[in-house]
Amino acid sequence: DAKTTQPNSMESNEEEPVHLPCNHSTISGTDYIHWYRQLPSQGPEYVIHGLTSNVNNRMASLAIAEDRKSSTLILHRATLRDAAVYYCIPRSGNTPLVFGKGTRLSVIA
């Protein structure tokens, strides 16, 4: 499994953009980069995933470095509901999701 490094915690003001970084320097060529988040007292929630190109969906954007050794999850306007632990997970094929410690995001009103 590719090793990931994420900040333990980050803080953002409400309605401001948030950039959550992830380093995955040992990622293999077939690993997709997945992001999940876990809100308090809930199971994890799928956010987005990508392989090489930047990806957008209604929840977030994923910017992947050209060498694929890092990626950034972008929340365009943080809300209080976005306060959660965010996990960056490289995953290949049908291998299981391996969760690290993630980044705890706090959003300040």
Place this chain on the structure above:
Amino acid sequence: KAGVTQTPRYLIKTRGQQVTLSCSPISGHRSVSWYQQTPGQGLQFLFEYFSETQRNKGNFPGRFSGRQFSNSRSEMNVSTLELGDSALYLCASSNEGTGRKWRGYTFGSGTRLTVV
């Protein structure tokens, strides 16, 4: 549409007993995974089933077992419970292998098991 349903939500058991937890995936999903979450170890993968076959297995002792039925519902069993088995057990399903656009794993709210 209905999400992933786990029952029961809360459970208290005594050391040495066994327990069975149930997971009903989203309709049409054939892949079901189980995770254990504790404050100390975080989220750890237990096993995954796909079309009634165990496809992946995590690094847990043989006391932890699971199965998947033909309707994709899954159960996990823990025998000879230990205090350290107290955790939140999460189930997730996905639409892998259905030919539809993959939308990630959908997790249930979990079963909180307390072993006393």
